[in-house]
Amino acid sequence: xxxxxxxxxxxxxxxxxxxxxxxxxxxxxxxxxxxxxxxxxxxxxxxxxxxxxxxxxxxxxxxxxxxxxxxxxxxxxxxxxxxxxxxxxxxxxxxxxxxxxxxxxxxxxxxxxxxxxxxxxxxxxxxxxxxxxxxxxxxxxxxxxxxxxxxxxxxxxxxxxxxxxxxxxxxxxxxxxxxxxxxxxxxxxxxxxxxxxxxxxxxxxxxxxxxxxxxxxxxxxxxxxxxxxxxxxxxxxxxxxxxxxxxxxxxxxxxxxxxxxxxxxxxxxxxxxxxxxxxxxxxxxxxxxxxxxxxxxxxxxxxxxxxxxxxxxxxxxxxxxx
Amino acid sequence: xxxxxxxxxxxxxxxxxxxxxxxxxxxxxxxxxxxxxxxxxxxxxxxxxxxxxxxxxxxxxxxxxxxxxxxxxxxxxxxxxxxxxxxxxxxxxxxxxxxxxxxxxxxxxxxxxxxxxxxxxxxxxxxxxxxxxxxxxxxxxxxxxxxxxxxxxxxxxxxxxxxxxxxxxxxxxxxxxxxxxxxxxxxxxxxxxxxxxxxxxxxxxxxxxxxxxxxxxxxxxxxxxxxxxxxxxxxxxxxxxxxxxxxxxxxxxxxxxxxxxxxxxxxxxxxxxxxxxxxxxxxxxxxxxxxxxxxxxxxxxxxxxxxxxxxxxxxxxxxxxxxxxxxxxxxxxxxxxxxxxxxxxxxxxxxxxxxxxxxxxxxxxxxxxxxxxxxxxxxxxxxxxxxxxxxxxxxxxxxxxxxxxxxxxxxxxxxxxxxxxxxxxxxxxxxxxxxxxxxxxxxxxxxxxxxxxxxxxxxxxxxxxxxxxxxxxxxxxxxxxxxxxxxxxxxxxxxxxxxxxxxxxxxxxxxxxxxxxxxxxxxxxxxxxxxxxxxxxxxxxxxxxxxxxxxxxxx
Numbered sequence: 001x002x003x004x005x006x007x008x009x010x011x012x013x014x015x016x017x018x019x020x021x022x023x024x025x026x027x028x029x030x031x032x033x034x035x036x037x038x039x040x041x042x043x044x045x046x047x048x049x050x051x052x053x054x055x056x057x058x059x060x061x062x063x064x065x066x067x068x069x070x071x072x073x074x075x076x077x078x079x080x081x082x083x084x085x086x087x088x089x090x091x092x093x094x095x096x097x098x099x100x101x102x103x104x105x106x107x108x109x110x111x112x113x114x115x116x117x118x119x120x121x122x123x124x125x126x127x128x129x130x131x132x133x134x135x136x137x138x139x140x141x142x143x144x145x146x147x148x149x150x151x152x153x154x155x156x157x158x159x160x161x162x163x164x165x166x167x168x169x170x171x172x173x174x175x176x177x178x179x180x181x182x183x184x185x186x187x188x189x190x191x192x193x194x195x196x197x198x199x200x201x202x203x204x205x206x207x208x209x210x211x212x213x214x215x216x217x218x219x220x221x222x223x224x225x226x227x228x229x230x231x232x233x234x235x236x237x238x239x240x241x242x243x244x245x246x247x248x249x250x251x252x253x254x255x256x257x258x259x260x261x262x263x264x265x266x267x268x269x270x271x272x273x274x275x276x277x278x279x280x281x282x283x284x285x286x287x288x289x290x291x292x293x294x295x296x297x298x299x300x301x302x303x304x305x306x307x308x309x310x311x312x313x314x315x316x317x318x319x320x321x322x
Numbered sequence: 323x324x325x326x327x328x329x330x331x332x333x334x335x336x337x338x339x340x341x342x343x344x345x346x347x348x349x350x351x352x353x354x355x356x357x358x359x360x361x362x363x364x365x366x367x368x369x370x371x372x373x374x375x376x377x378x379x380x381x382x383x384x385x386x387x388x389x390x391x392x393x394x395x396x397x398x399x400x401x402x403x404x405x406x407x408x409x410x411x412x413x414x415x416x417x418x419x420x421x422x423x424x425x426x427x428x429x430x431x432x433x434x435x436x437x438x439x440x441x442x443x444x445x446x447x448x449x450x451x452x453x454x455x456x457x458x459x460x461x462x463x464x465x466x467x468x469x470x471x472x473x474x475x476x477x478x479x480x481x482x483x484x485x486x487x488x489x490x491x492x493x494x495x496x497x498x499x500x501x502x503x504x505x506x507x508x509x510x511x512x513x514x515x516x517x518x519x520x521x522x523x524x525x526x527x528x529x530x531x532x533x534x535x536x537x538x539x540x541x542x543x544x545x546x547x548x549x550x551x552x553x554x555x556x557x558x559x560x561x562x563x564x565x566x567x568x569x570x571x572x573x574x575x576x577x578x579x580x581x582x583x584x585x586x587x588x589x590x591x592x593x594x595x596x597x598x599x600x601x602x603x604x605x606x607x608x609x610x611x612x613x614x615x616x617x618x619x620x621x622x623x624x625x626x627x628x629x630x631x632x633x634x635x636x637x638x639x640x641x642x643x644x645x646x647x648x649x650x651x652x653x654x655x656x657x658x659x660x661x662x663x664x665x666x667x668x669x670x671x672x673x674x675x676x677x678x679x680x681x682x683x684x685x686x687x688x689x690x691x692x693x694x695x696x697x698x699x700x701x702x703x704x705x706x707x708x709x710x711x712x713x714x715x716x717x718x719x720x721x722x723x724x725x726x727x728x729x730x731x732x733x734x735x736x737x738x739x740x741x742x743x744x745x746x747x748x749x750x751x752x753x754x755x756x757x758x759x760x761x762x763x764x765x766x767x768x769x770x771x772x773x774x775x776x777x778x779x780x781x782x783x784x785x786x787x788x789x790x791x792x793x794x795x796x797x798x799x800x801x802x803x804x805x806x807x808x809x810x811x812x813x814x815x816x817x818x819x820x821x822x823x824x825x826x827x828x829x830x831x832x833x834x835x836x837x838x839x840x841x842x843x844x845x846x847x848x849x850x851x852x853x854x855x856x857x858x859x860x861x862x863x864x865x866x867x868x869x870x871x872x873x874x875x876x877x
Contacts, residue, residue, distance in 0.1 A: 038757035044394045046759045050481040050777060051394075053793045062476045062528075091386040092528050101550045157583050164591045172587050175552060178378070178575050271579045273551025280580070281384065284756055 015310075019303045026299045027080075027292075031073050034291055040065065041089040041286045063089055076292060086289040090282070095293045098278065105175055106274035109197065109266070110259040112190055116198035117205060118252065122241075124202070125209020129244075130236060132214060140206060147203025156196045156269035163192060173271040193270040197263050201255055208251050212244030219243075246317055250309045257298075257305040371613075372595040372852040374876050376573045380585045380594030384551065384578040387534040389527070390514040391470060391477040397514070398598065398866040399576050402556055404539035407444055407463075407512035409869045410778045412859035414622060414674050416509045420458065420516075420540060422447045424509050427818055432508065434817065439487070439501050442508050446495040450563050453544050456520050460497035463512065464489040465519035467499070475527045482511045504815045506822060507779035513865070515539065542569035542872040553577045562872065569872040589614065589850055596855075598867050600848040602663050603728050608850055615853040619860035620674050622778060623845035624667045625730075627721070627737070628762070628770045629838065632791075632800040634719050637769075641699040642717075643837040647685040648692035649744035650737060656843050659732045664843040669830050670774075670782060672844055674862050676819065677780040677826040682834035692744045703745050710745035718747035719768035722761065725752035733842070734771050762798050765791070770798075773845050778863040780826055782810040786833065801838035852876065 042059055045051045060066045064075065079086055085095040128140040164172030170191055171177065177185050216222070217240050225239050226232075267276035275294065282290040372378070379398075387393050390400045401409075407421040418424050422445045425431020433441045450458040469475050470483045485505050490498040501508070518538045522530060536545045540563065543556035556574045560566075577594055579585040586604050588594045590611055600608060600616065609616055629637040629646070636642045652666040668685075671678045696702075701710040701717050710717045721737065723730045731752065738748045748769070753761060761767050774785070774796070784795040787810050788802035809832060813825035849867055851858050857873040 038753075039760040043756050043759045043763075045478060046763050048394060048479060048775070050479040052479065052481055052484075053795070054484070055479050055481075056793065058480075059476055087529070092392070092534065093531055098550075105551065157587070160584065160587045160591075164593070165587055168591065172591050172593055173579060173584050174577065174593075178553060178555060178577070179376070268581050269584055271552075271577075271581065271584060273549075273578075277551055277580070285386075286756060 015307055019300075019307070022303060023296065023299060027077065027296060028073070030295045030299075031076070031292065032069075034286075034288055034295075035069055035072075037286070039286050041288060044285055076289075080293070080296065085293045088282075088287055088290050090285050090287045090290070095289050098290060099275070099293060099297065102273065102275045102278045105272060106259075106263075106267075106276065109190070109193055109263065109272060109274060110256065112194045113197035113201065113259065113263075114252065114256060116194055117201035120198065120202040121205035122209055122245075122248075124206040125244075126213055126236065126241060128206065128210040129213030129217060137210075140210070144203045144206045147199050148207075150199070150203075152196065152200055152265050153269060155199065156192070156266065159192045159196060160269070173269070175273055193263075193266050193272050196269070197259070197266045205248065205251065205255075208248050209244060212247055213240060216240045216243045246313065249312055249316065253305045253309040253312070254302075257302040371592065372854065372876055374571055376575060377571050377596065377852075377855075377874070377876070378575045378577055378594045379596040379598075380579045380588050381576045382578075382582070382585065382599075383580055385554070388537045388545065388548075388554075389530075389534045390537075391466075391517070392528070392534065394478045396864060396866055398868050399554055399556070400514075400537070401541070401866055401868050402543040402574065402871050403541045403545060404515040404537050405541045406515045407446070408509055409513060410510070410861065410863050410865045411869065412619065412861055414676075414778050414862050416778070418447075420447055420450055421445060421512075426509075432817055434504065438503055440504050440508075440817065442499045442501065442511075444497045444499065444512070446497070447563070448495055450540050451561075452518050452520075452538050452540055453559060454521075454538060456518070457494070458516070458518075458540055459494040460491040461494070462516040462519050463497040464491050465523065466512070466516040469517055469522070469527065482507065504817060506814050506817055507777070507781060508817070510777070510779055543574060546573070551578065564872060570875040571871075574871070595852050597850045598847075600850050601729065602660055602846075602848065605661060605663060605848060613853050615851055615855070617849045617851055617858060617860050618663070619847045619849070619862050620665075620672065621845040621847045622672050622674060622776045622862040623773045624670065624672060624776075625664075625733070625771070625773045625842045625845055626670075627840040627842065628767075628772065628798055629840065630765060630767055630769065630798065630800060631838075632765055634768045636701070636712075636717055636719070639699050640836060641695045642701070643840075644685065645692040645695035645699070645744060646741060646746065647837055647840045648688045648695065649741050649746070650840060650842070651687040651740055652842055653687065655733055655736050659729060659736060660843060663848065664846040667841050667844045669833055669841055670776070670785065670839075671780050671826065671830055672776070672862075675780050677823050677830075679827040679830050681827070682831050684834070685837070689743060696745065701745070708742070708745060709747045716747060717745065718749070720751050721748045721769045721771060722751045722753055722758065722767045723771040724755050724758055726754070730771055737771070763792050765798060765800070771842075775864055778865065781814060782826070782829055783814045786810055786829070786838065799838035801836060803832070803836055806832045806836065 041063060042056055042065070045056060045059065064072060076086070087093060088095055088098055124140045124144070128137045131137045160172040163170040171189050172192070175186065175189050222235060222239060225235050264276040264280055266272065267274050268280055271277070278290065279294055282294065381398070383395060385393060385395060385399055388400050388403065390397055390404050393400065405419050407419060408416050408424055409419045411417050416424055423429060423431070425442050425444060431443050435441065444463065446458065446460060452458055467483060467486050467489050470477050470480055471486065482505055485501050485503055487500045487502045489500070492498065499511070517527070521538050522533060527533070535548050542559055542562045544559055545554060546557040547555040554576045558569050558572050562568050579588055579594070582601060585594070585597055586607060589597050589608065605616060608614060629643055631637045656662065656664055656666050668682055696710055696717070700712045702712070703710045705711070721734055723734045734750045738750055741748050762770060784790050784797070786797055786801060786806055787795065788797070788804070788807045790797040791800050792798060806829060809825050809829040813822050813829060816822040816825060847860060847862065849860055854877040856875045856877060857870065858867070859870055861867050861869055
């Protein structure tokens, strides 16, 4: 008896259905967690001595916080499904608008950081693997471990102190200068946060590339490649690296998903106006509607990029598809 | 068959490797050079010097809205655009702004009615126009009151407005406010200004994004641009009512930099020129930065330890409360942890207030007296473990304070150490800022180290009246003293300042006897400004430092 193979279309539909169920479960968990956290959207009001208890009651009703949690969740879910994400508790603006205006900054930072990290990680990993046990390997390994171990927050502040305060070469934070905002200005603002974000990923990724390369370089198919007289450089870069990059692609896509969720620490240190900054602000103000939409989008992004990683993997390695 | 591991790793020939490294080095050098050129592509300095053209303020958060009645954070930006009928100056005096004078019983602006209510007549300054050229009139004041009391709008607070029965506008420059009952802080009722009737009438103000992000005002500046997540740029108003010479600075930029360390770095790099409310632990880092000046203003807030009598039985005994204060070496804390920046205070009303008195019982550090008080109260250390107990229960409680607030964490540790010397066990609990507000509101704490942002009016009812425990007020000491309650209510129902002061002095003296909380030090405000900035005066209240921004001038 043969095991029936599902067609690619059926597989994709199954994955999408599973993703929807997963998102639903995530929404329940996230909703419960957000509401379980001490404080609430009205907590900030309590600090103002002019806000009377009657004001709190009135605002609670206006925001729908006087209903049961189940009612609040169902109301939110109904709206979310049809694209009505509600209004921010904080400033009364549509949630979708608040998220949309932050996306470009995050995408910009993420893209540059991913590129920088990949440019640094791949050569470092290859050199480290090829020269395993030698000085270059030791150097790359030491730098990688330092990069992985660095407290990101501290590293960012050091970058600011050196390049902005001491040397005065670069702006310490923000996305552009006021009354300037040209391309060069934007790039200057991008350098420090991108380095900070890229450093962490480059350090980790170089270890993946190194491990992948060591694994591939030990495989027997390379003997036949070498036996055909293929130059060593081509053996490494064309045959070994291509295979070693398979797991690396998955890691990059998954990390990208996390980055889209907002490089919270980086954006906080460098006052970068992206999703991470919005998340931090919404969390502090317990802006439930913004938090829910943000976390659902983050979860959906992780799921989608997971699916994408699978698809890319299938394309790159026909054995998986088979 | 697999090959031995040692043979699996192909090594590049050394010369080829050197070539590759060399090529890579050349590429990296070229990239580094390019990056350096890019980095130095500006003016060689990270920031620009402050000037009459542009002043950059490092602001700790992005406002939720610029509608002064809706926002729940400080109104620095708003106060540059939307002016109140009055404001408070650097000495906390209420001064007229859009009103031609502050109404008072003496000038006939306040009249007490026989039915227990009162009428306040506001005379508006003539010739004031909204930024769109429409005259500012008493109809705007009336519209503001009616809108705030309307169920269709959700302002942050309705404090005081809820006591208004109606507003009469006998002419375009006179608004008579009819209060149902006496309201002592009437002079700051319209400190947040007014809503423009011609723009907002009939609109859903909660969702009026156009106004909420770019409010129409009468102030020296208007909003030129709000770049979400980055900054708000204000442009000077050319026909400002004070005359063409005001304001003197062309543009003010509020740059959002939520991270404190980054904000301080920006100040040092010259990327921002003004930072209000500099944390005390950053003072030494900034005081010698060239071109910067640190302006100090005595605050209207005070750091204290709230003792929750509902939660901790021992706190219900005044001898225990007094003992804790006697065991606290506040001068030592002020001298060391606070670097001498904040003076010790003895009560809820600060020396900057007209209602302040220093004629109260004081509790200078006296460990022996503290121990004696505890002995008298029956708390002794029978088992010699260093902690006193009574009826088998140790004198122990949790001291809660805000996490990530370095000074407070240090002060909490100092208190813990000092009280331990008196035989009192305090465990420190650090809680994040958002959660802590909720915990105090629910009364779920033993003792809490914190401060109140006090209003400029010395109102004490909400903090100490026995019927104002949460959720009805902020009496989170849960103190219930009839004499004190009578005094604070009497002060709140008295308009004449001399008479009101008598009640408030008596209330302060009663508070010093009762010690419902442990006053520690005044929350002195430090503002970092350019050394070349003239006419900066600071402000002790939540009015903020921009109340006289029209006068600011850079040398």
